[in-house]
Amino acid sequence: xxxxxxxQFTDRGGPAPVSELNQIIDMFxxxxxxxxxxxxxxxxxxxxxxxxxxxxxxxEEGVYxxxxxxxxxxxxxxxxxxxxxxxRGHDYGNWWKVSDLKQHRWPRLESIPGVQIxxxxxxxxxxxxxxxxxxxxxxxVDFDVVG
Numbered sequence: 223x224x225x226x227x228x229x230q231f232t233d234r235g236g237p238a239p240v241s242e243l244n245q246i247i248d249m250f251x252x253x254x255x256x257x258x259x260x261x262x263x264x265x266x267x268x269x270x271x272x273x274x275x276x277x278x279x280x281x282e283e284g285v286y287x288x289x290x291x292x293x294x295x296x297x298x299x300x301x302x303x304x305x306x307x308x309x310r311g312h313d314y315g316n317w318w319k320v321s322d323l324k325q326h327r328w329p330r331l332e333s334i335p336g337v338q339i340x341x342x343x344x345x346x347x348x349x350x351x352x353x354x355x356x357x358x359x360x361x362x363v364d365f366d367v368v369g
Contacts, residue, residue, distance in 0.1 A: 226274040226292075228334070228358040229261050230349050236260075236312050239279030243288050243325075246277075249304045250323045256293060257323070258305045260314030263355035269295060274360055275320060276334065285334065287326040289365045293319040324365050336360040 231239040242259075250257040259277065269292040278287035296317045299306060328334060334345035339357040341348065348356050 225270045225272055226276075226336075226358045226360055227264060227267065228276045228278070228336075228345065228348075228356050229263075230354045231277055231279045232354060236314075237308060240281060240286060242308070243277065243279060243286060245304075245308050246288060247323060247325060249308075250321075252304065256319055256321045258300050258302065258317055258319055260299070260309060260312075261316045261318065261355055262314055264295070264316045264318075265297075267295070267357065269293070274365070275318065276326075276358070276360075278326075278334070280331075284327065284329040285331060287328070287334070288323055289326060290320045290323040293321055295319070326365075335363040 231242055233239060236242065237245070246257060246259050273292035274289065275292050276287055276289040278285050296319070297315060298317065299309060299314075300317055300319070331346040331349060332344060336359050337344055338348045339359055
């Protein structure tokens with residue numbers, strides 16, 4: 223079963239990626255138990271008790287990422303002012319309630335742990351081109367000690 227996913231945030235259709243990741247972290251720090259972020263893909267996926275996520279963007283320095291635990295998914299924007307303000311004017315179909323957020327910085331995509339569920343490809347092969355979402359096998363990595 224696909225219990226985790228990875229998503230690349232780009233500047234195609236949403237807030238600026240680095241700013242968006244920073245604001246997700248800020249919202250989490252303001253409410254240390256949980257926060258929300260959206261993706262366009264992932265509608266058929268259902269989180270389980272051990273579901274993890276990693277959202278990332280590419281920067282001039284490499285890869286900036288946020289990981290954590292997925293608590294739930296819903297189809298409509300949550301009724302929280304900070305979330306509504308960040309995503310005003312943007313339309314997404316999947317809203318992820320998450321906790322246990324950690325920030326990561328890696329020099330390149332190859333440094334992201336794990337492989338895509340179906341193809342078994344690493345992030346450097348999975349996210350070249352237009353790809354922005356993939357079901358992911360993190361291989362039991364402990365995100366408290368990675369990056």
